[in-house]
Amino acid sequence: MAVTLADIADRVGVTQATVSMVLNKAPSSVRISERTRQKIFQVAEELNYTPSFVARSLVKGRTFTLGLLMGGIESAHHAEVTTLVLEEAEACGYRVLLAVTEWSHEKELECLDMLVHHRVDGILLGSHALRSGTRQYEYITSQHVPIVLLGYSEEFACAYSDWKPGMTQTLDFLTKKGYSRIGYLHSDTSGFTDFKQMDLKEVCQRFGLALKQYTCEPNQADCARCGRQFARTDQGPDVMIVQSDFMATGFMRGLYDQGLQVPRDLAVVGCDGTNAGEFFVPPITSIAQDCRVLIKGAVELLVEMIGNRNVPKRKVSVATRLIVRGSA
Amino acid sequence: MAVTLADIADRVGVTQATVSMVLNKAPSSVRISERTRQKIFQVAEELNYTPSFVARSLVKGRTFTLGLLMGGIESAHHAEVTTLVLEEAEACGYRVLLAVTEWSHEKELECLDMLVHHRVDGILLGSHALRSGTRQYEYITSQHVPIVLLGYSEEFACAYSDWKPGMTQTLDFLTKKGYSRIGYLHSDTSGFTDFKQMDLKEVCQRFGLALKQYTCEPNQADCARCGRQFARTDQGPDVMIVQSDFMATGFMRGLYDQGLQVPRDLAVVGCDGTNAGEFFVPPITSIAQDCRVLIKGAVELLVEMIGNRNVPKRKVSVATRLIVRGSA
DNA sequence: CTGAAAGCGCTAACAG
DNA sequence: CTGTTAGCGCTTTCAG
Numbered sequence: 001m002a003v004t005l006a007d008i009a010d011r012v013g014v015t016q017a018t019v020s021m022v023l024n025k026a027p028s029s030v031r032i033s034e035r036t037r038q039k040i041f042q043v044a045e046e047l048n049y050t051p052s053f054v055a056r057s058l059v060k061g062r063t064f065t066l067g068l069l070m071g072g073i074e075s076a077h078h079a080e081v082t083t084l085v086l087e088e089a090e091a092c093g094y095r096v097l098l099a100v101t102e103w104s105h106e107k108e109l110e111c112l113d114m115l116v117h118h119r120v121d122g123i124l125l126g127s128h129a130l131r132s133g134t135r136q137y138e139y140i141t142s143q144h145v146p147i148v149l150l151g152y153s154e155e156f157a158c159a160y161s162d163w164k165p166g167m168t169q170t171l172d173f174l175t176k177k178g179y180s181r182i183g184y185l186h187s188d189t190s191g192f193t194d195f196k197q198m199d200l201k202e203v204c205q206r207f208g209l210a211l212k213q214y215t216c217e218p219n220q221a222d223c224a225r226c227g228r229q230f231a232r233t234d235q236g237p238d239v240m241i242v243q244s245d246f247m248a249t250g251f252m253r254g255l256y257d258q259g260l261q262v263p264r265d266l267a268v269v270g271c272d273g274t275n276a277g278e279f280f281v282p283p284i285t286s287i288a289q290d291c292r293v294l295i296k297g298a299v300e301l302l303v304e305m306i307g308n309r310n311v312p313k314r315k316v317s318v319a320t321r322l323i324v325r326g327s328a
Numbered sequence: 329m330a331v332t333l334a335d336i337a338d339r340v341g342v343t344q345a346t347v348s349m350v351l352n353k354a355p356s357s358v359r360i361s362e363r364t365r366q367k368i369f370q371v372a373e374e375l376n377y378t379p380s381f382v383a384r385s386l387v388k389g390r391t392f393t394l395g396l397l398m399g400g401i402e403s404a405h406h407a408e409v410t411t412l413v414l415e416e417a418e419a420c421g422y423r424v425l426l427a428v429t430e431w432s433h434e435k436e437l438e439c440l441d442m443l444v445h446h447r448v449d450g451i452l453l454g455s456h457a458l459r460s461g462t463r464q465y466e467y468i469t470s471q472h473v474p475i476v477l478l479g480y481s482e483e484f485a486c487a488y489s490d491w492k493p494g495m496t497q498t499l500d501f502l503t504k505k506g507y508s509r510i511g512y513l514h515s516d517t518s519g520f521t522d523f524k525q526m527d528l529k530e531v532c533q534r535f536g537l538a539l540k541q542y543t544c545e546p547n548q549a550d551c552a553r554c555g556r557q558f559a560r561t562d563q564g565p566d567v568m569i570v571q572s573d574f575m576a577t578g579f580m581r582g583l584y585d586q587g588l589q590v591p592r593d594l595a596v597v598g599c600d601g602t603n604a605g606e607f608f609v610p611p612i613t614s615i616a617q618d619c620r621v622l623i624k625g626a627v628e629l630l631v632e633m634i635g636n637r638n639v640p641k642r643k644v645s646v647a648t649r650l651i652v653r654g655s656a
Numbered sequence: 657c658t659g660a661a662a663g664c665g666c667t668a669a670c671a672g
Numbered sequence: 673c674t675g676t677t678a679g680c681g682c683t684t685t686c687a688g
Contacts, residue, residue, distance in 0.1 A: 002447075002471070004665055015675055020667060032673065048467055053446045054385045055665035058680045063382060065425075065446075073407045074604070083401060086428050095446060097393075098426045100414050118381045118393075118423060119330075139376055143330070220607045253607045276402070279548045279581045281609045332681055343659050348683060360657065383681035387664045 003047045011043050012036065019044075023051070057119070065095045066302065067115030071103040071127035075246035076276035078126070080291055081150065085124060088299035094121070101127050103218070112136045122146035122302045130156070146305035148298050152195045152315075157305060159298035159316035163199040163271075166287035166320030170269055171207045173322055174239055179267060182211050183237030185226065185251060187218035196243060196271065212236050218243075220250030227254020230266075238267065239328055245270035245277040245284050252280075252327070267328035273320075282326035294318045331375045339371050340364065347372075351379070385447070394422045394630065395443030399431040399455035403574035404604035406454070408619055409478065413452060416627035422449070429455050431546070440464045450474035450630045458484070474633035476626050480523045480643075485633060487626035487644035491527040491599075494615035494648030498597055499535045501650055502567055507595060510539050511565030513554065513579060515546035524571065524599065540564050546571075548578030555582020558594075566595065567656060573598035573605040573612050580608075580655070595656035601648075610654030622646045 005016040005023075012019070014036060022032060022040045043049075057063040066089050073079050082098065089096045097120055099111035108129030113136060115123055123140075125147060130137050132155070140147055149158035174182070182204060186194055197213075204211045216226040223242075230240075231254065242248035248270035252262055262268050262282055270277060273288020297316035305311050333344040333351075340347065342364060350360055350368045371377075385391040394417050401407050410426065417424045425448055427439035436457030441464060443451055451468075453475060458465050460483070468475055477486035502510070510532060514522055525541075532539045544554040551570075558568075559582065570576040576598035580590055590596050590610055598605060601616020625644035633639050 002665095006665080016666075017668085017676080018674060020665095021674095024667085036674090048470075050441075050444055050467075052386075052665055054382055054391060055680090056667075057382045058380075058386050058665080058682090059667050061680070073401060073411060074404060076402060076404075079401045079407050082426075083428055086426065095425055095427075095442060097423055098410075098414065099423075100411055113378075114423060116378050139378075142376075220604070224607065249604075249607050253609065253611075256609055276548070276577075279552065279577050281581065281584055283581075330681095333683095334681080344682075345660080345684080346658060348681095349658095352683085364658090380681055383664090384683080385664095386666090386681080387683050389664070 002052065003049050004052075005049075007047060008040060008043050008049055011047070012039050014040070062121050062306075063119050064093060065097055065118065065120045066299075067118070067120035067123040068096050068098050069108065069111050069115070069123065069125050069127055069129065070098070070100050071108075072100055075244065076274040077244060077246060077272040077289075077291075080274060081126060081295060084291055084295035085126075085299060088296050092299060092303045094299075094303070101129070103127065105129060109134060109136050112140070116140075116145065122148070122306045124148055124150060124298060124302060125156075126150045128153075144309050146302055146309065148302045148305070150294075150298060152193075157301055157313040157315065159294050159301060159318070160195070161289040161294060161320050162317045163196045163287065163320050164203060166271075166322055167200050167203040168206075169322040170241070170287055171203055171209065173324065174267070174269075174328065175207060175209075177267075177328075179239040179328075180209065181237045181239070182209055183214060183240040184211055184243075185214040185216065185223070185240055185247065186243035187247070188215040194243070200241065214240075216247075218247060220246065220253070223247045223250025224254035224257065227251040228257050229254070231255050231258030231260045239269065240266060241269045241271070241287075243271055245272045245274045245280075245286055248277075248284055248286075248327070249280055262327050269322075269328045273323050278325060280327075285325045285328040286323050287320050288323045289320055290318050330380065331377050332380075333377075335375060336368065336371050336377055339375070340367050342368070390449050390634075391447050392422055393446065393448045394424045394627075395446070395448035395451040396424050396426050397436065397439050397443070397451065397453050397455055397457065398426070398428050399436075400428055403572065404602040405572060405574060405600040405617075405619075408602060409454060409623060412619055412623035413454075413627060416624050420627060420631045422627075422631070429457070431455065433457060437462060437464050440468070444468075444473065450476070450634045452476055452478060452626060452630060453484075454478045456481075472637050474630055474637065476630045476633070478622075478626060485629055485641040485643065487622050487629060487646070488523070489617040489622060489648050490645045491524045491615065491648050492531060494599075494650055495528050495531040496534075497650040498569070498615055499531055499537065501652065502595070502597075502656065503535060503537075505595075505656075507567040507656075508537065509565045509567070510537055511542060511568040512539055512571075513542040513544065513551070513568055513575065514571035515575070516543040522571070528569065542568075544575075546575060548574065548581070551575045551578025552582035552585065555579040556585050557582070559583050559586030559588045567597065568594060569597045569599070569615075571599055573600045573602045573608075573614055576605075576612055576614075576655075577608060590655050597650075597656045601651050606653060608655075613653045613656040614651050615648050616651045617648055618646050 152160040270286040277284035480488040598614040605612035
């Protein structure tokens with residue numbers, strides 16, 4: 001089908017091996033007559049030769065492919081994360097096989113299997129699937145499959161945002177503006193610890209502030225429902241911190257449906273600091289992650305682990321900060 | 329490193345070939361003693377055997393991987409397209425290698441090369457990179473690499489939305505509501521024909537309506553700039569149709585910045601009918617694509633082309649329709 | 657019913 | 673300086 005090294009070798013009158021060397025090694029490190037080298041390149045060009053990564057992968061035992069597992073990419077933040085992974089991976093010479101799990105625990109495990117079947121060199125876990133006890137967990141730990149989690153983890157190497165600085169800035173800002181009754185809306189479906197929440201709690205305590213918690217599903221529709229309900233019944237918070245900008249948009253829609261105005265009737269602070277938040281009406285005040293740095297750190301860590309499987313499980317932490325826009 | 333067929337074969341006391349058969353063929357089609365078959369499965373389980381897709385790919389000449397090339401995935405519509413491709417591909421037994429090009433023509437071509445190197449079985453082109461004259465174009469056409477474009481194309485198999493029905497419904501709706509001065513905001517950077525625009529023009533003509541055109545970059549910031557400028561100076565349109573919901577959000581932000589209200593001062597109609605548009609303030613009236621059907625069609629067409637390279641270049645067309653929400 | 661052997665396209669030693 | 677050889681892990685004939 002496609003043209004192979006052998007085709008070139010035949011035409012030039014040398015062996016595959018020679019062609020392989022000439023084409024792949026640094027010109028200095030391979031000793032060959034200038035005539036032959038020229039001819040090889042010329043014939044490769046003529047024949048439109050394209051090296052097969054799959055053959056190379058087989059022999060090298062590496063695919064130069066990273067697996068990326070995301071719960072979903074419909075929110076601007078997750079789309080940004082995905083894009084950055086793609087960019088950073090490429091910068092390190094890797095391709096990425098993307099799998100989205102729709103936040104289903106079962107599907108996450110299936111996708112993990114798929115990535116292993118494909119022999120990706122490492123896995124970036126954007127959805128927190130891996131718990132001890134599953135076959136996949138055992139496999140990955142026992143085989144030392146390089147893996148880094150996007151988010152905090154005790155068990156694996158990971159890259160996560162440190163929410164404390166951002167939360168501190170936020171409470172500082174809010175209290176100075178006269179807000180004092182803090183609400184926190186988050187989704188509780190994953191079954192995993194919400195470290196963001198823990199940080200917020202801690203910081204609230206430091207400020208001597210109570211925290212009223214709300215939960216809903218991590219989709220816009222349910223956040224909107226929650227917003228409507230809040231508007232109809234709640235007399236508590238004067239500011240709502242929402243787990244993500246994405247969820248904040250849903251929540252705000254619910255508020256509007258009931259005639260509430262943001263920030264006049266209720267201030268809203270999102271999380272993630274997505275670019276898109278700036279274009280919402282009103283623009284969303286948000287505790288921003290430094291995604292670029294975070295993902296760069298994650299990918300580089302993963303690549304390092306691929307290069308040397310004995311590198312200790314590091315944790316990359318990146319500070320957050322408050323971006324004040326219009327919603328608070 | 330990983331456990332191979334040979335490892336299993338050794339332990340069971342048969343050959344690789346036998347193990348391969350037993351593990352991969354339908355139980356009915358392979359004649360083997362029940363004892364051996366049991367043992368093979370058992371040992372495979374014990375050893376945590378995971379077949380290597382790369383070895384299989386090499387011998388089969390197929391990778392069971394589709395390449396997906398997108399300009400970007402930050403807009404809700406493109407994220408949805410990507411997600412659907414992932415889903416449909418999986419349904420057909422394919423994985424997907426995603427590449428995003430940031431809408432750069434050069435990068436599109438590089439990514440195309442990368443996908444070919446990786447020997448993807450087929451390519452889904454979400455960003456319109458391929459023009460005759462490029463090396464990649466020659467390669468793909470001459471090698472008959474299965475490819476389907478997302479969007480209309482004369483040269484390649486493609487799946488596209490037919491905007492006429494949606495546009496017709498829209499103009500019908502708008503004129504009945506008393507709007508008559510139609511504007512169309514789109515980005516003109518790609519250098520490719522905007523078939524949406526052509527359909528709109530044609531339908532406007534049928535309605536005896538003039539169409540005033542505006543152009544800007546396809547990012548929210550520039551759309552906002554355009555919105556502000558419109559608000560300050562324009563006395564024309566009473567309704568603006570915008571090329572995408574994503575761009576519409578940016579444009580509306582610009583309008584708000586100048587104190588205009590939607591739809592009171594200017595009605596806005598987006599395109600794509602993204603779910604996210606429903607949660608915007610105000611919710612975006614939009615000409616919706618039926619993404620699910622479109623992508624399903626595209627992937628199935630591609631898979632069919634992979635199975636049989638002689639299948640004629642078909643075009644899949646899916647009708648659009650107006651979704652009335654709050655912005656018009 | 658099962659085993660042996662060849663080969664997918666490429667790389668890496670080691671000979672010549 | 674270049675060629676030969678031996679695999680990487682799997683599938684697929686073809687013998688036995």
